[in-house]
Amino acid sequence: MAEAGLAAAIDRVGNVYGRTPGNRRTVLIGSHTDSVPNGGWLDGALGVMYGLEIARAMIEAGHAGGVDVISFQDEEGTFLPCLGSKSYCGVLSNDDLARAAGPDERRLSDVLAAAGFSAEASRFEPDRQVAYLEAHIEQGPKLEAAGARIGIVTGIVGIRRFRVRASGQADHAGTTPMRLRKDAGAALIRLAARILESMPAMSAGETVWNIGAMEFKPGAANVVPAEASFILEIRDLDEKVLDRLQTRVEAMVAEAAAGAPVAVAHESIGRIEAVAMDRALADIVRKVAARHVGEPMIMPSGAGHDAMVVARTMPSAMLFIPSIGGRSHNIVEDTREDDIVLGCRVLADAVNEVLSRAGSTDRPGR
Amino acid sequence: MAEAGLAAAIDRVGNVYGRTPGNRRTVLIGSHTDSVPNGGWLDGALGVMYGLEIARAMIEAGHAGGVDVISFQDEEGTFLPCLGSKSYCGVLSNDDLARAAGPDERRLSDVLAAAGFSAEASRFEPDRQVAYLEAHIEQGPKLEAAGARIGIVTGIVGIRRFRVRASGQADHAGTTPMRLRKDAGAALIRLAARILESMPAMSAGETVWNIGAMEFKPGAANVVPAEASFILEIRDLDEKVLDRLQTRVEAMVAEAAAGAPVAVAHESIGRIEAVAMDRALADIVRKVAARHVGEPMIMPSGAGHDAMVVARTMPSAMLFIPSIGGRSHNIVEDTREDDIVLGCRVLADAVNEVLSRAGSTDRPGR
Numbered sequence: 001m002a003e004a005g006l007a008a009a010i011d012r013v014g015n016v017y018g019r020t021p022g023n024r025r026t027v028l029i030g031s032h033t034d035s036v037p038n039g040g041w042l043d044g045a046l047g048v049m050y051g052l053e054i055a056r057a058m059i060e061a062g063h064a065g066g067v068d069v070i071s072f073q074d075e076e077g078t079f080l081p082c083l084g085s086k087s088y089c090g091v092l093s094n095d096d097l098a099r100a101a102g103p104d105e106r107r108l109s110d111v112l113a114a115a116g117f118s119a120e121a122s123r124f125e126p127d128r129q130v131a132y133l134e135a136h137i138e139q140g141p142k143l144e145a146a147g148a149r150i151g152i153v154t155g156i157v158g159i160r161r162f163r164v165r166a167s168g169q170a171d172h173a174g175t176t177p178m179r180l181r182k183d184a185g186a187a188l189i190r191l192a193a194r195i196l197e198s199m200p201a202m203s204a205g206e207t208v209w210n211i212g213a214m215e216f217k218p219g220a221a222n223v224v225p226a227e228a229s230f231i232l233e234i235r236d237l238d239e240k241v242l243d244r245l246q247t248r249v250e251a252m253v254a255e256a257a258a259g260a261p262v263a264v265a266h267e268s269i270g271r272i273e274a275v276a277m278d279r280a281l282a283d284i285v286r287k288v289a290a291r292h293v294g295e296p297m298i299m300p301s302g303a304g305h306d307a308m309v310v311a312r313t314m315p316s317a318m319l320f321i322p323s324i325g326g327r328s329h330n331i332v333e334d335t336r337e338d339d340i341v342l343g344c345r346v347l348a349d350a351v352n353e354v355l356s357r358a359g360s361t362d363r364p365g366r
Numbered sequence: 367m368a369e370a371g372l373a374a375a376i377d378r379v380g381n382v383y384g385r386t387p388g389n390r391r392t393v394l395i396g397s398h399t400d401s402v403p404n405g406g407w408l409d410g411a412l413g414v415m416y417g418l419e420i421a422r423a424m425i426e427a428g429h430a431g432g433v434d435v436i437s438f439q440d441e442e443g444t445f446l447p448c449l450g451s452k453s454y455c456g457v458l459s460n461d462d463l464a465r466a467a468g469p470d471e472r473r474l475s476d477v478l479a480a481a482g483f484s485a486e487a488s489r490f491e492p493d494r495q496v497a498y499l500e501a502h503i504e505q506g507p508k509l510e511a512a513g514a515r516i517g518i519v520t521g522i523v524g525i526r527r528f529r530v531r532a533s534g535q536a537d538h539a540g541t542t543p544m545r546l547r548k549d550a551g552a553a554l555i556r557l558a559a560r561i562l563e564s565m566p567a568m569s570a571g572e573t574v575w576n577i578g579a580m581e582f583k584p585g586a587a588n589v590v591p592a593e594a595s596f597i598l599e600i601r602d603l604d605e606k607v608l609d610r611l612q613t614r615v616e617a618m619v620a621e622a623a624a625g626a627p628v629a630v631a632h633e634s635i636g637r638i639e640a641v642a643m644d645r646a647l648a649d650i651v652r653k654v655a656a657r658h659v660g661e662p663m664i665m666p667s668g669a670g671h672d673a674m675v676v677a678r679t680m681p682s683a684m685l686f687i688p689s690i691g692g693r694s695h696n697i698v699e700d701t702r703e704d705d706i707v708l709g710c711r712v713l714a715d716a717v718n719e720v721l722s723r724a725g726s727t728d729r730p731g732r
Contacts, residue, residue, distance in 0.1 A: 138541065139538050139541045140537075140538060140540075140541025140542050140543070141541075141542060141543070141546050142541075142543060145546065157540060159540070161587055171506075171692065172505055172506060172668065172669060172692075172694060172695065173574065173575075173576035173578060173599060173601075173668075174506075174523060174525070174574060174601050174667075174668030174669045174670075175504065175505045175506025175507075175508075175667075175668035175669050175692070175694075176506050176507060176574070176668070176692060177506070177507070177508060177572075177574065178566075178574055178575075180507050180511065180692070183576075185577055185578070185580060186562055186577065189555060189558045189559050189562060189577065189580070190559055190562065190563075192555045192559075193555050193556055193558075193559030196552055196555060196556065197556075200544075206543075208539065208540060208542070208543065208544055209539075209544075210539035210549075210587070210588070210589075210590055211551055211552065211555065211582075211591075212539060212551070212582065212585065212586050212587045212588060212589050212590065212591060213582050213585040213586065213587060213591075214551060214555070214580050214581070214582050214594075215580070215581065215585075216577075216578065216579050216580050216581075219578065219579040219581075220578050220579065221527055221576070221578045221579060221597045221599045221635075221636070222576070222578060222599060223576075223578050224576055224578070225577075225578060225579075228580075231587045233539060233587050233588060235539075235540050269587075270587070301540075301541075302538065302539075302540030302541035302542070303538060303540045303541050304540075326537065326538075326541070326542060326546070328538060328541075329538065
């Protein structure tokens, strides 16, 4: 960042921030560079490199600025999901920071202190940044399946996550007659099947759901399960759809509890509100993309991104490029080179358009 | 055993054998004294103590014998299920012995050598033992539920155990549209629900089944399950019923595989043939029991016992006494004291009746 001519700093939570010199209106371009274990090379890093490349090219072309670049810390949530963007937007409390701990129980505050990150937090400046643009790989197969090269994100889906548990009694599976069993496993198999069966009719067109984990205890072939649990996750862009689905799932859990000789209950173990991207900003990105490759795909983001935090603070938009085979969070994650180049060109054009409309006194050329 | 007047020895696999002096025809009474982790005080030990008490009482009353007593080693299968009874009946190969290992990978042969068990194997003597009688706690709730105090076992159920697996693809549960998923978990939830739904109509009156374990991998809320598996166990006294159920389950697995975008397959991971008890011998036990408490309950054993090994070698019968709350393999395992005493009296009477019919020259009085 320093080499590109940006004033670079690492702040107290580890955000890497490249601020363009001067006091012009700017577009903030960023994403994250942290990854998941055994993750790929594009998830996050792509959006930061786009920002750096656009800032570098603009400065090299003699336009002293217009773009600030940021790599937000810990988007993936090893310690605290979207740590960096929350800090940048001023929605991270000292309590959140003090409580956050990693998978090995290391406290975030200790890790940050050990890393020597003591500089003041980088913060959003309302009189400076007019918009946030984040480019990211899709991490799914929709663009590839449709033969589209650019996706314009309408919003980031909300997530409702529930753990459903049944408690019965561990009995010998050879000696206990069927009618005398309190089989937690059978109750949850039936409930899970019913939910899966009902979901297509209950959901909206883009709703997705997943039962990603299921576990029986004690888990022996010859013991009637005493405890069983599964995790159900539902995602949709529309909070009303999520409300409706939650109500119906809760009713099915209650019916299962009423009809079974076991206790069945659910608890919410995660809830993230859906966030809409800025319509006008997304429309700018759509129009400049259309100049390159015809109409891009208009789509929700099924995964979370820093943009869902930043969108509450300033106008934000996201651009997706295709993931080969839809694969991500895996070493095989990749994108065709010409798609990577195209995404950067579209983003650069979008920056120019935004700065032009914002009336930047030093409008960079295309 | 030595104090009671029996010639006691521990053989090479750890069977504790009390042979009554002389060359009369005898009834072998036994069970096992090993237990499961955190098991109770009656599972197995009860049947050995009955044998010892009946032998002691007969010798004390001046009848020099008629009963040999055995505590079979490792019925529960820490190293090899029914190790002791298999050795006693001559159906344990040297290969079986050499291969057997415990949960911590200790080899059975090393453990036996370390314990100093080097005496010759105790073996069934066809000219001596006329019958095997094993008393055991029911380990289930049927006797208690029916208010019965004695159960006469018709046979020991056969067991078919299958692992059913599905293989799909791990995808991001937020970004992958429902129609593009290869969800191993959903496929197995549907199949398991279908099997549970179909079983009551497909099975016979005393059939029992259990899905005791179910597991998804990678098992994360936000990842579509790539692998899923469950274990299905079916038990019945009638091998024809088991054959029929296996055929139908296999058909359901094949249908699930045909209809799903994932691979679904099953493998047999355990098969134990059903074993009938000797009808004439069981009828003797039934008749003497009826003299004490009216008609006993006639029932299959849903759990395995040494009698299922011994029954292939000599006429064998089993007697059950109630388990409080049906509980076993647990520290709470218990039986009412008067039921314990009654069981021993019935068994003693049965021994007298069997020896009487066998024409023992030194018939013990009642």
